[in-house]
Amino acid sequence: MLKSAISSTIHSIKLNHSTPGDKSLASSAIFWFSIAFIGHLIFVLYIVALYGVSLFEGDFERWNSMMPNGYTEGDIAGNINIGLHVILAAVISLGGPLQIIPKLRAWVPRFHRWNGRVYIGTAVIISLTGLYLTWIRGSAVGTFVMDIAISINAVLIILFAIIAIRFAIARNFTIHRKWALRLFMVVSGVWFFRVGLMLWLLIHQRPVGFDPVTFQGPFLTVLTFAQYLLPLLFLEIYFWAQERAGQTGKIGTAVLIAVLTIAMGAGIFGATMGMWLPNIY
Template sequence: MMKTVIRPLFKSFILNHPTNEDKILAFSAIFWFTIAFIGHLIFVLYIISLYGISLFEGDFDRWNAMMPKGYIEGDIAGNISIGVHLLLAAIISIGGPLQIIPKLRDYVPRFHRWNGRLYVSTAVIITLTGFYLTWVRGSVGGLVGAVAITINGILILLFSLIVIRYAMAGNFKSHRKWALRLFMVVSGVWFFRVGFMLWMLIHQKPVGFDPATFQGPFLTFLNFAQYLLPLLVLEIYFWANERARKTGKITTAAIITILTIAMGVGIFGATVGMWFPNIN
């Protein structure tokens, strides 16, 4: 296990001649990735269990358990859009984390290429169905929420294009960096749920937003932070990895570790409060 999985995984996160601070930074990145991967797996389990199983049982009312406009009788285009959106949500949430494991790419490059094509196509289609659901069908969160998720969607489309262009040009250093940026914006909706449940766990009641309209200052912040904060931390990680001195690397590792612990608590909150109650 140590020789075949952990050591290669660890090595792939660090530079060729690692110093101790490079190793500390690499450990913080692996810690973050491991917790994020587990959180994505639970999210996939929830999507399959709530939406997938009810689809096969023909129990479409369950689609409205977490959304006000999940299944609407007679709205064929809307129901197909949300159905496709949910199917792709499960695919992308499992394919994304697998795609960014560096050693998997080296051991099974064919898998990386096919999963990459699937991931980018899924990202594009899920975003287009998301635009339809947001602007045509209407979603919770009001205008600010709609604008924020639309910017998130535009970033997904833009980063997908850049990732493909760098892969086709054979510029794998830039391809990898943009793939990680793409992963962060694609995971925006997942970060939203984790951040929201962390907030609820801390306060034990709705604070900073109105639960009836699902709007308020905290949700305005979270609607944008769901993708801007992960992107910011990723840029700091790139800087620390490539250019920072000892103190910069160690400080970045500490920030990533603290944020990962907060993310872990949010995942726990989302799991017990939102996802597990809908898994059967």
């Protein structure tokens, strides 16, 4: 009885995966992930080259080339927070994509478990240091509403991390996978912000909808919410297409993901050329 149930489940999964809709959805997800992975790797290179190297050399003033409120003489607690924040930024931006590669998970499950623990711990600490920098030290740029938006991002990261780990401990891997992907999206929020901003600048060729000096304006307010709400929305559309949509829904979602990936790729290109590469070399 059990044997026949398992074999029919496997059969139906195989059938499912052989439909053109499922194939195109899977290809679009791989396309999206490959470009996002490359973008995360460049971000990690940038963090290591700028903050890692200057930390190693004791040249803390260099932090302020990209942050108005980076290193502040005499503010020991603030400097420790920002130092920890940028070190963990490299750890989480590398560990996150590695965590969701299915082949790596199957090949070295122990790595997945250990990297998962590091990822969850890092997610919580980076959010707490981010909240400290936002509300206690105070950022020199942005607005109160943007601070609220990024703080919601921090709360979602901590919440999703707890939910994802609870389902992993309960060995409910179907639900765990979903929450782990939601966690990846909210953790990548600040990365999406940089990519979205540089895509916008690439399109307009000048700052539109915000002041580049005060870093305030309607575009940036919307982007600070959109950096995690839009990825979460598109992820839910992807889950829906995978589980419930017909062929048209699956193919339509695959096309949507492909178009979004091209836009994301353009934003990564803009961020790499305008922000990250000049600090790597």
